[in-house]
Amino acid sequence: MAWRGNRPVAGRIDAGPARADWAAAVRAFAVQLPVIGLISMVDAATQADDDVGYGGTLGLLYLLPVLMLIVPLLGLLHAAVHTMPAAALAHLVFRRARGPRWAWHLLCAAVVALVWAGVAALLLGWSFTTVSGWLTGLVVLPVLWIAYERSRAEAVGRAPGWWGAWLRAAFASCLLCGAVGAGALLGTRV
Numbered sequence: 001m002a003w004r005g006n007r008p009v010a011g012r013i014d015a016g017p018a019r020a021d022w023a024a025a026v027r028a029f030a031v032q033l034p035v036i037g038l039i040s041m042v043d044a045a046t047q048a049d050d051d052v053g054y055g056g057t058l059g060l061l062y063l064l065p066v067l068m069l070i071v072p073l074l075g076l077l078h079a080a081v082h083t084m085p086a087a088a089l090a091h092l093v094f095r096r097a098r099g100p101r102w103a104w105h106l107l108c109a110a111v112v113a114l115v116w117a118g119v120a121a122l123l124l125g126w127s128f129t130t131v132s133g134w135l136t137g138l139v140v141l142p143v144l145w146i147a148y149e150r151s152r153a154e155a156v157g158r159a160p161g162w163w164g165a166w167l168r169a170a171f172a173s174c175l176l177c178g179a180v181g182a183g184a185l186l187g188t189r190v
Helices: 019-047 057-096 101-124 128-156 162-188
Strands: 002-004 007-009
Touching: 019 057, 019 128, 019 162, 057 101, 057 128, 101 128
Parallel strands: none
Antiparallel strands: 002 007
């Protein structure tokens, strides 16, 4: 589907990802970052030997105002090097193959993750399987978020507004943090 301004143009497939897809990818990555922080905080608390826990992760709370400015930039970087190249590759595959576009996007995102994991393994000596797993996991939510916003835009007839889209992302982040936090509480109570 192509976009004209903030409205989808029916019956036309564009040459690449639209501006709305970029914005959706940035928002979806921003949804994940608080959850990643919560996971690292729980990990530090459960790994501590001195029963104090948290390590330096609690200090990240003081950086929250600065993180609000950095999160969209990190999301844009992630979209530029991972989500959108996978979207362009999925677009080429989708023209010639059957199946839902989001499934091809997920598969192509996994392929891009394997490429970046190979680069990290060769240049930095990191574990290929660990890095590929993390990178694939980090791109699942942005891909599904793009598919959600595309289908919603087709149903409504326009792309979401700035405030509505970011408020939905904030709500999704709160739900995801709540689910991860509840799972961490249940998992660490032995």
